[in-house]
Amino acid sequence: MERHLTGRHALVTGAGRGIGAAIARRLAAEGARLTLLGRTRAPLDALAEEIGASVLQADVTDDAAFARVFAAAGPVDVLVNNAGAAATAPFVRTDRALWDSMLAVNLTSVFTGCKLALPGMVERGWGRIVTVASTAGLRGYAYCAAYAAAKHGVIGLTRTLALETARAGVTVNAVCPGFADTGMTAESLDRIQAKTGRTRDEAVAELTKSNPQGRLVRPEEVADAVAWLCGPAAASITGQAIAVAGGEVM
Template sequence: MTGDMNDQHALVTGAGQGIGEAIARRLLAQGARVTVLGRRAEPLQKLVEQHPGHCQMVLADVADEAQVRAAFAQAAAVHGDIGILVNNAGQASSAPFMKVDAAHWQQMLAVNLTGTMHCIQQVLPAMSAAGWGRIVNVASTAGLVGYAYVAAYAAAKHGVVGLTRSLALEYARTGITINAVCPGYTETEIVRSSIDRVVAKTGRTPQQAMAEFVKSNPQGRLVQPQEVADTVQWLCGRGASSITGQAIAVAGGEVM
């Protein structure tokens, strides 16, 4: 393991697959001790088994404050105070706005926005005491622009960007940086499932359905999870000390 994170304990939420897994692997490669957090043990187990002594898992639903508090305490008891937090856990669901009920709305806010708040509150005291910390919130281009049929998700992700900017100002003199990364459509299980739903509902071929997802990206492709992980790694490094309060789009030029 090489890199400049040998003295850091990083915690990554939603690390069982896709972007979260790519981020956890990248931070492990940089020498960090990494705690991976998710709701289920099975998706996280492979990372723990592949990196014995350097990677541990804790289980929690980020929308549940008590579970988050217990999981973060467990993580710190093993690997020490958390100096890097990556809030990647999220959930996406689509529906026409007039079919969005209160339960759908609250679920999008609870997982994507309130869960981010719960996790940040667990790490700020120790980061402030240390005079150093890195918080990266994985938002979405839906946190920067609007998309039809995902009003609740977009509202939650806009909230994540607003939270990021406000906390960056509040903690600007503490040595803690707080940023957001906003991926466009990324080649993950969520997008693959969305393509399958389009095929099932419309009768389009998988290639036709894929074309709908990539047409908004000027590069004409899906973003790769490793590209998002690269950006997160940079923001977590010591060389990004002057970068805070930013919402960085990783989207092939879709958002400028």
């Protein structure tokens, strides 16, 4: 198999589990040299040993810490903004603290990562930025106003940066998973069960009812989309928000 990212340095935020870990494995299989960034060291170290990657520990909502570890990583050719969090509440019970925390991790950290990565990419004439957004950035969902607003913001930022870098050899895209088979979704299922008394299967059915395929998205499916966007076959794909959601968004 041709390894399209041999010689490229990829940095993945939120790389310790779920979609981030799947993306790191997939990019490593494409030959990229990986730097894994996250808040919790143990899962990062375990994955790094598996795929032969470097590890940096930082909270992406801490601008100074993010900038410090980014500089330590060296020039980045591929940036995958995957770090994120989801908290739910009816809008009338969404306070400023919840709003600020969702925008900080899901939107402002993407702004910071792009600010750190783009100058070097433009200078070198090649770069790939892919942000893991959500179908919540393409449509509305009840009870997640802050999260949906942040993900809509990510897609607006993606489209703007794509236009600004279109002649610089850089592409900027987003992938938008539906509900995926990850730890974050497992936490959502736990909340549904606790609040409603439903069984696990009933809770899964509730989350997947908007997916025409009737299932959770596999992290590896998202990783495949990211790898394609980083490869030569997608050189003319920029400014896109690609749903990986079984036909939920068309």
